[in-house]
Structures are given as structure tokens and as C-alpha cells.
Amino acid sequence: MAERIDVGLIGATGTVGVRLAELLSGHPWFRLAEVGASASSAGRAYGAALADLAEPSRGSLSKDLLDLHLKTADEPWASPLLLSALPGNAALAAEEELAGRGHVIVSNASSYRMDPAVPLIIPEVNADHLGLLDAQAERWPGAIVTNPNCAVVGLALALAPLHQVFGVGAVTVTTLQGVSGAGRPGPAAADLLGNVLPFIAGEEEKLASEPQKILGEYANGKVHPAEFPVSAHTHRVPVAHGHLLAVSVKLKRPAGPEEVEAALSSFEGGIVDLDLPTAPERVLRVLADDERPQPTLDRDRGAGMTVSVGRVRQCETLDVKFSALVHNLIRGAAGAALLNAELCLVRGVVGGGDRG
Ligand code: NAP
Numbered sequence: 235m236a237e238r239i240d241v242g243l244i245g246a247t248g249t250v251g252v253r254l255a256e257l258l259s260g261h262p263w264f265r266l267a268e269v270g271a272s273a274s275s276a277g278r279a280y281g282a283a284l285a286d287l288a289e290p291s292r293g294s295l296s297k298d299l300l301d302l303h304l305k306t307a308d309e310p311w312a313s314p315l316l317l318s319a320l321p322g323n324a325a326l327a328a329e330e331e332l333a334g335r336g337h338v339i340v341s342n343a344s345s346y347r348m349d350p351a352v353p354l355i356i357p358e359v360n361a362d363h364l365g366l367l368d369a370q371a372e373r374w375p376g377a378i379v380t381n382p383n384c385a386v387v388g389l390a391l392a393l394a395p396l397h398q399v400f401g402v403g404a405v406t407v408t409t410l411q412g413v414s415g416a417g418r419p420g421p422a423a424a425d426l427l428g429n430v431l432p433f434i435a436g437e438e439e440k441l442a443s444e445p446q447k448i449l450g451e452y453a454n455g456k457v458h459p460a461e462f463p464v465s466a467h468t469h470r471v472p473v474a475h476g477h478l479l480a481v482s483v484k485l486k487r488p489a490g491p492e493e494v495e496a497a498l499s500s501f502e503g504g505i506v507d508l509d510l511p512t513a514p515e516r517v518l519r520v521l522a523d524d525e526r527p528q529p530t531l532d533r534d535r536g537a538g539m540t541v542s543v544g545r546v547r548q549c550e551t552l553d554v555k556f557s558a559l560v561h562n563l564i565r566g567a568a569g570a571a572l573l574n575a576e577l578c579l580v581r582g583v584v585g586g587g588d589r590g
Contacts, residue, residue, distance in 0.1 A: 239585045241575070242268035242311045242337075244328065245319030246304065247275055247283045249417045250342050253568035254317055255280075256294055261572075262511055263579060268313055271304045272324070278304055287418070311337060315584045317571050318343060321417070333376035338584040340379050340575045342567050344436070347380045347444060350456065354380050354447050356387060356570070357510065357577045358503025358517045359394045362452045364581055369455060377583060381574050382448060383440040384566025385409050385468070385477045390448045391518060391541045391565075392481060392558045395501035396494060397449045397460060401486030404552060405464045407441060408480045412473040412529060415562040421470060431470040441466035476529030477562045484552040494554045495520055495546040510576040512569055514539035520546065527559035538564025539573070 241258065245251040246269035258266040270276070275283045281300025305311075307320070307328035318329055318341040325343030333339055346352040351369040355361065367377050382390060385407075393402055411434060413420050421431060446459040462484075485494075499520045505513060514536030520543045521527055527542035535542055538561035549555040560566050578584050 238265040240267035240313040242313040242316040244270040247271040248319050250567040251319040253563045257572050269302050275304045276306045333374040333378050336375040338377045340571050342571050346378050352378050355574050357505045357573050381570035382444045384562035386444040387566045388479050388541050388558045388560030390445045395497040399497040400489050402462045403484040403486045406482045408467040410471045410478040412476045414475045426472050434468045437468040438466040473529045476533035477560050479558045482549045482552040482555040491546045512573045532559050533561040539569050
């Protein structure tokens with residue numbers, strides 16, 4: 235096996251950052267060598283900062299990792315590949331600056347997702363959009379690659395086979411989103427316990443715009459977004475992890491629930507032969523039981539990387555409707571970024587490629 239390459243993790247003390255540190259522990263291709271956080275945490279040992287957060291998962295991290303000192307994004311970083319779990323406002327300046335210094339940034343943040351020169355990638359769906367990096371070469375010596383919003387990942391993965399087989403004409407989606415999707419500190423317990431919050435700032439706009447870029451066609455150096463409207467309603471619910479989506483779809487070539495279920499069940503995605511370590515055996519799983527998917531029962535399917543779909547049925551207003559469940563912290567964030575980093579490695583965006 236080729237030697238592991240060093241990676242840095244920016245935003246390492248956040249909800250997504252800690253999951254990324256866990257997923258990187260024992261990773262066959264990457265060694266987590268540097269960690270960063272805000273100026274208020276910089277200089278502290280990573281383990282001490284996590285202990286303050288009562289972060290239960292720190293037990294799975296190695297002593298060497300917990301002893302690393304946190305640094306700010308604008309300090310020097312040695313690793314060619316940096317995984318970013320920064321909030322959007324911090325990512326805007328920091329990721330451009332780091333790409334300017336020649337790093338490849340694989341980012342969870344929304345800041346550059348809709349930039350026409352920045353790939354917004356779900357490897358199983360649109361790995362070819364990495365071609366956009368040619369356009370970035372004029373802007374900076376490094377590169378920025380992004381993964382979608384956590385709810386969008388579930389929606390776009392479920393729509394991908396439908397768009398491929400029938401064409402998507404219109405979508406309505408209502409989300410029930412777990413608390414960890416809000417990061418820290420998140421909504422106050424007093425506001426959320428026994429309650430539902432019917433607004434998540436910026437979320438409906440992301441659901442209305444990111445899927446079209448992801449399902450768009452890459453041609454002549456550009457992504458031509460798919461053309462369908464998405465009407466989204468988003469809600470924060472008192473569930474720890476997992477976003478459940480109620481989706482209705484109008485198809486360009488009308489089809490019944492059986493045909494739609496068959497398209498969903500047979501979807502494999504375009505990276506099966508790359509053997510990326512974080513790729514699940516099945517990217518979509520259609521569940522037969524009317525009571526599923528449920529966050530507590532189904533979010534960890536495929537180590538959190540499989541999107542579960544259920545209750546595929548006729549829609550009275552559009553064509554078909556179904557439920558989809560995505561683990562917001564794994565397939566929706568940390569696992570998504572790691573899979574993108576693996577794709578970047580095999581495609582030679584960083585470190586020369588030829589792995590696996
Ligand atoms: P979070 O819990 O608030 O964590 C933010 C992290 O960024 C912390 O490590 C924080 O360090 C660090 N940070 C904050 N301001 C900084 C600055 N100016 N410079 C350097 N570091 C800074 O957020 P999160 O939920 O993990 O989300 C991280 C990113 O992923 C966001 O862009 C979010 O939109 C995106 N995302 C989140 C999810 C999810 O399910 N949570 C899903 C998809 C995408 P300190 O500890 O020092 O404050």
C-alpha cells in the first residue's frame with residue numbers, strides 16, 4: 235500500500251470536525267497531522283479543547299492526535315490536503331487564502347458551493363464535475379472542492395436515479411432535521427424539547443439551488459444546472475442526528491411507484507470500481523416496511539453513508555412521493571468530505587493519484 239499522506243483539519247473542535255477526526259483515525263490513505271480551530275482555541279491541545287466540550291467521541295482518538303496543538307487557519311499549514319469544517323463566514327476568507335497558498339481544500343462550508351468554478355460533489359453522482367478545477371487554476375495555485383448541505387445530500391442522492399431515468403420536472407420537499415445539523419451551540423433545549431421549529435436560516439434556499447448544480451451536466455468546462463424548481467419547507471426537530479425528508483417529484487417521463495422504486499433500488503453510482511474506503515456498499519437502500527426509514531433505526535446504515543428511502547407511492551399532486559433519510563453528520567458532512575478527499579486523491583487532484 236502507498237504511504238499515507240498528511241492532512242490537516244480546520245474546524246476540528248466543531249460538531250462536524252470531531253466526526254471527521256474520528257473517521258480519519260486509522261484511515262488507510264490519510265494521516266491527520268494538523269488540527270485547527272478559532273483564535274479562542276488556538277494554542278490549546280486538541281484533547282483539552284474537546285474535554286471542555288464534553289465530546290464523548292474523543293475516547294476513540296489517539297493520544298498523539300489529542301496532544302496536537304490547535305492553530306488558526308492563517309498560520310502555516312504543511313499538509314497538501316486540508317479538510318475544512320469551518321462556519322461559512324470564516325470559510326469565505328480562510329479557504330481562499332489557503333487555496334492561494336497552494337493547498338487543496340475539501341470543504342463542508344457553504345461559502346463556495348455555488349461558485350461556478352467550484353465543484354459541488356457527491357462522488358456517486360457527479361465525480362466528473364471535478365473538471366471545473368481547470369477553471370480554478372486561473373484563480374489560485376490550490377483548489378477548493380465542496381460537499382453539499384446536509385439535507386441536500388439526501389435529496390440529491392434520491393433524485394439522481396430519477397433524473398437519470400425519467401428526468402426530474404419539479405420537486406417539493408419537507409424536512410425534519412436533527413439538532414446536530416445546527417452545529418454548536420445549536421438551538422436552546424428549552425426552545426426545542428417537545429417542539430418543532432419551522433425555520434432554519436438559509437436552508438430552504440440551499441435545497442432550492444444546490445440539487446440542480448449537482449445533477450447538472452458538465453460540458454465545455456462548465457456545469458449546466460439541471461432545470462427544475464424545488465419548493466422546500468425546513469423544520470428543526472428534537473432528534474439528535476438524522477434528517478428525514480418527505481419528497482414529492484414530478485417526472486419528465488411519467489412513471490408509477492414500481493418503476494421509480496426499481497430505479498432507486500438499482501442505483502449504484504459512478505464510482506463503484508474506484509474502491510474508495512468511505513464509499514458504502516450501497517449508496518441508496520429502499521426499505522419495504524411502511525414504518526421506515528426512522529432516524530434512530532436507519533441513519534447508521536452503511537456506516538452512516540447510505541441514504542435510506544421508504545414509502546415510495548403515488549403522489550396526488552405531482553407524480554410520486556417518498557421519504558428519505560440521511561445521517562447529517564456522516565453522509566451529510568464529515569463522511570461526504572472524506573469521500574470527496576478520497577476522490578481527489580485517486581483523481582490526482584492531490585498527491586499524484588493511483589491509489590486503491
Ligand atoms: P460548529 O460545531 O459550530 O464548529 C465550527 C468549528 O469551526 C469549530 O471548530 C470552531 O472552533 C471553528 N471556528 C469557528 N470560527 C472560526 C474561525 N474564525 N477561524 C477558524 N476556526 C473557526 O459547526 P459544524 O456544525 O461543525 O459545521 C461546520 C461546517 O460544516 C459549517 O460550515 C456547516 O454549515 C457545515 N455543515 C454542517 C453540517 C452539520 O450537520 N452540522 C452538515 C453539513 C455541513 P472553536 O471551537 O474554537 O470555536
